Amino acid sequence: MTARRINFRGLTILKNAESLRLKAYLCPAGVWTIGWGHTKGVRQGDTCTVIEAEKFLRDDCAEFEAAVTRLVKVPITDNQFSALVSFAFNVGSDEDADTIPEGLGDSTLLKRLNGGDYIGAANEFRKWTKAGGKVLKGLVIRREAERNLFLAND
Secondary structure: OOOOOOOHHHHHHHHHHHOOEEEEEEOOOOOEEEEOOEOOOOOOOOEOOHHHHHHHHHHHHHHHHHHHHHHOOOOOOHHHHHHHHHHHHHHOOOOOOOOOOOOOOOOHHHHHHHOOOHHHHHHHHHHOOEEOOEEOHHHHHHHHHHHHHHHOOO
């Protein structure tokens, strides 16, 4: 069986929200970031090429595609899957042992979805608009795009 992949619409949301940066920068949450939202092992002063950024993005997406596949227990469309991958890419998969909602895994969004409440799950996207305790316009726009994709027909 082939692993499920984020679709073009989901990847477009993700890329537009993250924007390409070839030099490491501190994101609003205070994390060193490069490429399209890549954070693993990034340090101040790091640089990358567009080709390296694309590889980081493919690898990072694969991680969150797998997490969404593990976490979601109900049937979902490709658009729903892709919206969730974009969401988890940004907030994390939160597959730890606690029940603190630090990402998709312990979120009310996932609880509603796995309970069969697709509309309730869609409305939860709008609650994830803060970084560093502040509502960010970019996150408001991203969550609305993810919600719209989640509700869109394939």
